Amino acid sequence: MKARLVLMSAIALAVGAPATGAFANKANDTLVYASDSEPENVSPYHNNLREGVIIARHVFDTLVYRNPDTGKYEPQLATKWTWVDPTTLDLTIRKGVVFHNGDPLTADDVAFTLNYVVSAEAKVVTKQNTDWIKSAEKTGEDQVRIHLVGPFPAAIEYLAGPVPIYPEKYFKSVGLTGFSKAPIGSGPYRVTKVDPGKGVSMEKNANYWKDSPQGQPSIGKLVFRVIPDAETRMAELMTGGVDWIWRVPQDQATQLKTAPNISVLSAETMRVGFLQFDTLGRSEKSTPFKDQRVRQAIAYAIDRKAMLDNLVGGGARIMNSACFIDQFGCTDKDVPTYAYDPAKAKKLLADAGYPNGFTTEIVAYREREYAEAVIGYLAAVGIKANLNYLKYAAMRTLIREGKAPIAFQTWGSFSVLDASAFTGVYFKGSADDMTGDKEVGAALNDADTSVDVDKRLKLYQSALKTIAEKSYLFPLFSYPANYAYTSELSFTAQPDELPRFYAARWK
Numbered sequence: 001m002k003a004r005l006v007l008m009s010a011i012a013l014a015v016g017a018p019a020t021g022a023f024a025n026k027a028n029d030t031l032v033y034a035s036d037s038e039p040e041n042v043s044p045y046h047n048n049l050r051e052g053v054i055i056a057r058h059v060f061d062t063l064v065y066r067n068p069d070t071g072k073y074e075p076q077l078a079t080k081w082t083w084v085d086p087t088t089l090d091l092t093i094r095k096g097v098v099f100h101n102g103d104p105l106t107a108d109d110v111a112f113t114l115n116y117v118v119s120a121e122a123k124v125v126t127k128q129n130t131d132w133i134k135s136a137e138k139t140g141e142d143q144v145r146i147h148l149v150g151p152f153p154a155a156i157e158y159l160a161g162p163v164p165i166y167p168e169k170y171f172k173s174v175g176l177t178g179f180s181k182a183p184i185g186s187g188p189y190r191v192t193k194v195d196p197g198k199g200v201s202m203e204k205n206a207n208y209w210k211d212s213p214q215g216q217p218s219i220g221k222l223v224f225r226v227i228p229d230a231e232t233r234m235a236e237l238m239t240g241g242v243d244w245i246w247r248v249p250q251d252q253a254t255q256l257k258t259a260p261n262i263s264v265l266s267a268e269t270m271r272v273g274f275l276q277f278d279t280l281g282r283s284e285k286s287t288p289f290k291d292q293r294v295r296q297a298i299a300y301a302i303d304r305k306a307m308l309d310n311l312v313g314g315g316a317r318i319m320n321s322a323c324f325i326d327q328f329g330c331t332d333k334d335v336p337t338y339a340y341d342p343a344k345a346k347k348l349l350a351d352a353g354y355p356n357g358f359t360t361e362i363v364a365y366r367e368r369e370y371a372e373a374v375i376g377y378l379a380a381v382g383i384k385a386n387l388n389y390l391k392y393a394a395m396r397t398l399i400r401e402g403k404a405p406i407a408f409q410t411w412g413s414f415s416v417l418d419a420s421a422f423t424g425v426y427f428k429g430s431a432d433d434m435t436g437d438k439e440v441g442a443a444l445n446d447a448d449t450s451v452d453v454d455k456r457l458k459l460y461q462s463a464l465k466t467i468a469e470k471s472y473l474f475p476l477f478s479y480p481a482n483y484a485y486t487s488e489l490s491f492t493a494q495p496d497e498l499p500r501f502y503a504a505r506w507k
Helices: 002-016 050-059 107-117 155-159 168-181 230-238 250-256 284-290 292-301 304-312 342-351 368-380 392-400 423-427 438-449 453-469
Strands: 030-035 064-066 073-075 078-085 088-093 133-140 143-148 189-195 199-204 221-226 262-277 358-364 383-389 406-411 473-486
Touching (some): 030 230, 050 189, 064 155, 073 078, 078 155, 088 107, 107 143, 107 168, 230 250, 230 473, 250 262, 250 473, 262 292, 284 358, 292 342, 292 368, 292 473, 304 473, 358 368, 368 383, 423 438, 423 453
Parallel strands (some): 030 221, 358 383, 358 406
Antiparallel strands (some): 064 073, 078 088, 088 143, 133 143, 199 221
């Protein structure tokens, strides 16, 4: 009700506002976009929040570019690449590219970056993105050789995504702390200000290399604002304080379609929402989740279709495997599924020794209404789950310290179209693995590294089947993205959940 009143008041205010004043950011050539979460670090290797990934894609270039329209890999900082053997990859580095501080990008920068991110010193947040790299070496003026830990067929996909290139000289001079305050890349925008708790300002890179497959940026300045409250974000959009928002709840997106001078776009993304259980029982409140029947009971207790119909919308789909269904290797073939069946959930709880349920805790960091819906379903079968709603980094710390019995998580796989970017993160023994099943981890490791396509698919299928059978992780649904933005903006959404503001234009 509060959200509806705020929205209707904002619409009324927008209707009465002068057209030239409500959308002044076009006149200033400044696109202001807002989201609810703040990246813990603008260094892309030290952040795994989507807001940080978006900033990184505008500030840093990668070696390879995956065309979002065709899916084909195109040269970016590397003009060509050649597999010497399954564990050796040679790249030719593009000449004539300069970093934002004027330093030329060289093969030394590429080798430095790849060696740094696999070092213990780097403390990369999502090791899955880089732990396939053993080392890199400069083999010629514009030549770099990457040595892989083992065969990794998805290497090019990762080089086109979460593996950007840093300037060696500048990074060494300022260190990670200095780099997080004033990052330097070679991308279409350069950071002009990092304002902790408030946002990040960027401006068009006037010296961006002309042949980039991303094209030349059109909009002069980008400003990312952190606005935690959804109603405030909507009001700011309606009154011209911001130009673009996302994660708009479905009912509010429907209402916004009636607002003047606002465009609304809905699309499914690669992000998947899921429940992760501490099956290791590392805390007292985690003890019930050591029992497979309890985990299965929770799966039967949740009406995912009702959540899709009443809360999520936007073309989202129910997911049954621990990955996004369109990723290579992701399959729900022969994977057990859990239809909504509260009676069966209660029986499983009773069989496990909890006929009257129990009390536990669930941690979450976004879409609070989704987490609260889950809590309601659990209450209906006797499980009282207290919500601990946190910022992402704080939630991740609790998970890694064994203090989160249930985690309501989401994962967008860094937009990597390979199951290794999802399933392995949670089941290959990393700090995010709440299960410790060595057989599943071994199967995924073999799947990630096999050059035999059929073998990869069979290994993923086997691992995903076991994960579902034991209900280690309960997938809920893919996430839609409801975008709302000024009609003065020409914007196109992609399923990889990466808004490409460098490709956006004012009308």
